[in-house]
Each structure stands twice: as structure tokens, then as C-alpha cells.
Amino acid sequence: MTRKTSRASGDAGSGTPPAAEQPARSFRIGTHEINARPVTPGLYLVSTPIGNLSDMTLRGLETLGGADIIACEDTRVSRVLLDRYGIITRPYAYHEHNAERVGPKLMAALTAGKSVALISDAGTPLISDPGYRLSQTAIEAGVPVVPVPGASAPMAALVASGLPSDAFLFAGFLPSKDKARRDRFAGFATTEATLMFFESPNRLAASLKAASDVLGTERPAAVCRELTKAYEEVRRGTLGELAAQYQGENVRGEIVLVIGPGTTPLPSQDDVDALLAKLAAELPAGKAATEAARLTGLVRKDLYQRLLAMKDRAAQAPQSKGEA
Numbered sequence: 249m250t251r252k253t254s255r256a257s258g259d260a261g262s263g264t265p266p267a268a269e270q271p272a273r274s275f276r277i278g279t280h281e282i283n284a285r286p287v288t289p290g291l292y293l294v295s296t297p298i299g300n301l302s303d304m305t306l307r308g309l310e311t312l313g314g315a316d317i318i319a320c321e322d323t324r325v326s327r328v329l330l331d332r333y334g335i336i337t338r339p340y341a342y343h344e345h346n347a348e349r350v351g352p353k354l355m356a357a358l359t360a361g362k363s364v365a366l367i368s369d370a371g372t373p374l375i376s377d378p379g380y381r382l383s384q385t386a387i388e389a390g391v392p393v394v395p396v397p398g399a400s401a402p403m404a405a406l407v408a409s410g411l412p413s414d415a416f417l418f419a420g421f422l423p424s425k426d427k428a429r430r431d432r433f434a435g436f437a438t439t440e441a442t443l444m445f446f447e448s449p450n451r452l453a454a455s456l457k458a459a460s461d462v463l464g465t466e467r468p469a470a471v472c473r474e475l476t477k478a479y480e481e482v483r484r485g486t487l488g489e490l491a492a493q494y495q496g497e498n499v500r501g502e503i504v505l506v507i508g509p510g511t512t513p514l515p516s517q518d519d520v521d522a523l524l525a526k527l528a529a530e531l532p533a534g535k536a537a538t539e540a541a542r543l544t545g546l547v548r549k550d551l552y553q554r555l556l557a558m559k560d561r562a563a564q565a566p567q568s569k570g571e572a
Contacts (some may be wrong), residue, residue: 264521265566275313276334284313289364291386293364293379294365297478298502301332305398309333315365318358319350321377325369342366343379348541349384358391365396372400377417401475402444405504408482409470422447422455422505433462436510440529444505449473449499456491459507463487474501484549515544524555533559 273284302496319342326339342350373379402418423429436457465488473481527536537552
């Protein structure tokens with residue numbers, strides 16, 4: 249098979265998009281080379297594998313093969329993926345350290361009618377990477393922003409964890425300092441959704457201990473490590489159990505910490521009585537009970553009976569005092 253000439257020249261790490269050229273466009277699956285049609289102008293957010301290169305989608309390959317420019321976090325990392333699939337387009341670095349310089353050049357290419365495919369080192373762009381800034385600028389400029397879905401570490405961890413997936417919240421990387429980390433957990437203590445965090449292997453044990461202390465030892469959780477890779481591991485248990493397991497253990501790899509949803513604590517009887525008394529002073533008993541049920545999540549019928557009992561006690565109080 250004849251190797252095509254690369255469309256771009258210059259330093260791949262310079263972050264300078266190539267001049268307008270008309271290269272051959274293709275990608276390869278196994279030994280089969282497939283022509284890639286030019287991609288219509290716009291910014292394409294292309295998801296890439298989080299570990300197993302076979303998880304690359306066909307649409308993602310078509311987009312990378314047909315785009316005018318490929319922007320990535322680390323050209324060395326992205327080159328491994330591109331070489332695997334025979335995409336010869338030279339990737340150009342766009343990351344948090346050069347975004348101020350390279351971002352305007354990418355926007356100039358976009359407004360000139362070029363197609364730019366943005367990829368991260370792994371997973372879906374804009375999730376804990378600098379692509380958000382470029383995406384926002386493109387939207388403000390009226391440039392089409394097109395998602396090309398695929399692998400995502402938080403989604404993979406969620407489905408592997410065995411924890412509820414009807415409501416979930418991805419909260420990015422946990423703070424490195426213990427107090428800030430504990431404050432972050434405290435802020436989510438009553439969130440009625442499964443929580444997902446990125447964490448480094450060096451801080452995993454400390455984070456599990458903090459989560460156990462703040463959220464409770466019995467809270468269900470899962471540690472998802474090296475997902476889709478050769479040493480993939482998912483440990484499930486309570487926060488207390490996992491904190492004990494990882495204490496002193498030498499951990500490696502990329503980690504997603506998944507924690508089961510919290511519950512809103514029920515109000516005390518005194519708080520319920522105070523709320524009913526306040527509402528009853530402004531509304532008929534039935535409407536007061538309805539509003540109290542909405543605010544507390546308690547059963548309206550029970551609240552209505554409780555309100556009637558409170559009124560009975562209040563009516564009898566002066567009479568009992570007089571008899572004394």
C-alpha cells in the first residue's frame with residue numbers, strides 16, 4: 249500500500265495550524281484503507297478511547313480522517329491513536345498552557361471555513377480539559393459545534409459501579425488539600441444523585457477516608473481503575489470498607505471514584521410542628537397540610553391529622569389551665 253504524503257508541515261508541537269492544502273483524506277481499519285470525505289466547516293468535539301484503542305467509533309475516524317485540522321492536548325499521545333488508524337494528518341497542540349496563543353489561530357481557521365477536530369488525550373473533549381474555552385468562543389462566533397460521541401470515563405465508571413444511574417453528577421477532580429476535599433464532600437452530602445469524581449492514585453486512600461468520615465461509612469461506592477485497559481479493576485463496597493482496603497495500598501492508574509446518592513434528612517417533629525403552625529396561621533388546614541407535604545416530602549394525610557391534633561391541644565389548653 250502506498251503511503252500518502254502528510255498534508256501538514258512544521259513542528260507538530262508548535263500549536264500552529266497548517267496552511268490551506270488539499271491532501272488525500274483517509275483512515276485505516278486493519279488492512280483496509282477507507283477514503284474519508286471532507287468534513288463540512290465547524291468545530292468537531294471527537295471522543296477518543298480512554299484506554300482500549302478499539303473503542304474508537306467509526307464516525308470519529310471519519311471525522312478525524314476528513315477534518316482540515318486536528319487539535320489535541322498532547323501530540324505524542326494523539327499520534328499513537330492516529331497511527332493506529334492510518335490517519336496521517338499532523339496533530340497540533342492545544343492545551344491550557346498555549347490556549348491563549350493557539351486558540352485565536354484555530355478560531356481564524358474556523359471562521360475561514362475550515363473544519364477543526366478537537367480531541368483530548370482520552371475520552372470526551374471538554375470534560376476536565378481546556379476545550380471548553382474554544383467551544384465557547386466558537387459558539388459566540390456562530391461557528392457550528394458538533395459532538396462526535398464515544399468513550400467517556402465517567403459514563404464507563406457509572407455503568408460499571410452498579411450504583412443508581414437515573415440521576416448522576418460528575419464533579420471533576422477532587423481538591424488536593426484535605427480540608428477542601430472534605431468541604432467538597434460535605435457540599436454533596438444530601439445530593440440525591442450518584443456522584444463521580446476523578447482522583448489520582450496517590451490521594452485515593454485519603455479521599456476515601458475523607459468521604460467515609462463526611463458522608464458516612466455505610467454509603468455505597470465503587471473505585472473504578474484503569475477502565476478498558478489490561479488491568480481494569482472495579483471494587484465495590486461501602487465507603488468504610490473501601491477506605492480500609494486502600495489504606496496503605498500502592499495504587500496505580502487512572503481512577504474514577506463513584507459514590508451512591510445521598511438522602512435528604514427528614515425534619516424533626518418540632519420542625520414539622522413549627523412549619524404547620526406557621527402555615528395554619530395563613531391558610532386553611534387542608535391547604536396548610538398540602539403545602540407542608542410539598543416542603544417536607546411527608547404524607548399530606550398524616551400532616552393534616554397532625555395539624556388537627558395540634559389545634560385540639562391548643563383549644564383545650566386554656567380550659568385545663570382554668571380548671572387548675
